[in-house]
Amino acid sequence: NVGLVEPDKKVDSVCPYCGVGCQLTYNIKDNKILYVEGRDGPANQKRLCVKGRYGFDYAHHPHRLTKPLIRRADAPKRGDFVMDPNNVMEVFREATWEEALDLAGGKLKQIRDQYGKKALAGFGSAKGSNEEAYLFQKLVRTGFGSNNVDHCTRLCHASSVAALLEGIGSGAVSNPVMDVMKSEVVIVIGANPVVNHPVAATWIKNATKAGTKLIVMDPRRSDIARNAHRYLQFKPDTDVAMLNAIMHVIVKEGLVNKEFVESRTIGYEELEKNIEAYSPEKMAPVCGIDADTLRYVARLYATSKASMILWGMGVSQHVHGTDNARCLIALSLMTGQIGRPGTGLHPLRGQNNVQGASDAGLIPMMYPDYQHVSDPKVRATFEKAWGVQPGTLDDKPGLTVVEVMHAIKEGKIRGMYVQGENPAMSDPDAGHAREAMASLDHLVVQDIFLTETAYLADVILPAGAFPEKTGTFTNTDRIVQMGRQAINPPGDAKQDLWIIQEIGKRLGLDWDYKHVSEVFDEMRHTMPSIAGITWDRLEREDAVTYPCVKEGDPGDPVVFVDDFPRESGRARFVPADIIPANERPDTEYPMVLITGRQLEHWHTGSMTRRASVLDALEPDPVALIHPLDLAEMGGKPGEVITIESRRGKVTLYARADDGSPRGAIFVPFAYYEAAINKLTNPALDPVGKIPEFKYCAIRVTVGGE
């Protein structure tokens, strides 16, 4: 029907879904998006995947929140969770903005004054703009008075970022995805880019067609393995064993880049000593990859002119996620495969602005630009920049996402402000998270739909959807891009930046940002990495890569060319040993659950399940299981199965998938009617504080309610 209705305007923006950051154009008529086209952006060159192209009409869905809502005094108990957008008025009543904001902000202030600064916490959003993330963390730090601020980066790449900051001094990628075209060898480990970063996957496939050798390492055989030169289906949870064995070969066969190690790194001797015990022969039965293949891959990676590693949450979402990433960093350092085009380390970032939200300080231990809260000089700088009294900013790291839920249960956190996140679906052991949030004295949720989290709220503030606001977004390649408002919010819904500012005023903050560009300008004056990027330049060019320290700098797509941003300028090796998953299968729960995403749906599904084309493609919750496992339990594809862990139970449809490893089952977490995170294990990586979403013990039976 595209030809039948002509748009009355075209607005250039970016995709609201994944970290690839495809540029697109919204075609609008009468405040409605008619269709979306890909633009010639640096990450997509006019390409879009199914989500970017068809996942836009959620913005016009009748479930959109259009008025502020206040929980009725006689509403059902908050723990009695029955998600039904059609009977919302039995639980909530409409309110004016004035009344809702006064209640939302006033009660937060009351809790702060009565119980202390650490009795409050805030979750911001990786789907909001950089400016929203920056303002939200500033509100928590100056309005609440603590560092209890976090967002979903804690659930995706927190362990990768921890290892990268420790090892090479920067939590972002060293090279853009597009650099795979310049690589001789590319390793993709624990990532399913065809599903989760589809346009990035097209560049990887193009590279293999041009001769790049792709090594895919993953317990699940995903579609990208079809393009692989070698596919290593290692046993779930054995990353460290396999990677240490590969490094062992590199050492024993004299393939270490000694010049690079001596001139650019520290700590090599410790690493070498540690991997002595990890011979391929010993590790082959542990990881399930034969010694010859481990040797072949080690030689290929180490001796190529340019080798690059890309990884996803299969690496990071383990109790040993930081160790997994440490091994990948060590592999690149010992071979000198970093600091040049076509080399380096690329943790594929999930949400469209998870890189930017982390950069902007939406994390409990760092101010913007990863400046640690415990550093007195850093605090003094921010106290001056933010106009607060010297000595008032908290010097202790705040609580992370899962720690906040425990603190609520312990009575330490009594009030929360959640902007655009859905922990009732995305947190591990989601039943526990829901109970915790339901027990709060005061919960304020700001969102575009009545999410599972919003259902538990005391006050719901209706926000603007992605195409309804202007702001900047930073993709997985460190490219800051301009997203522009294409349509107006429905009803009385307001843009997030306005709402955050109004809540800030109720907490006593004297803010008066008239335009989003004023927030960006303040950011660049507190964040050296983007100091050279001006709003005008972004308006003109749409995309600028950081680091961009001075105005006019072109930006650096490839970093660590001469040194690493650590005190000594040298990168650091950190050895890792095998730590088993927190919860292993046993006779009672004999299988393993792996959770993740699918192509058509995004995260907790609140947007994509309300996008008509995407919902039509994948309407029901499914579990991917090896056909032989399914047959052994007497089931057939399409039948209902029940999955149960020590924490919960869900019923959903079985889908045969011979890429799944035997004994493991994969379930996307997008479906509220089969909320798989009720089953997942909240055990945390001790460094990155990321939960173990990729491994817990379950039992599966055919049938169910």
Ligand code: SF4
């Ligand atoms: Fe959007 Fe990612 Fe798809 Fe690009 S690849 S269109 S950014 S979801």
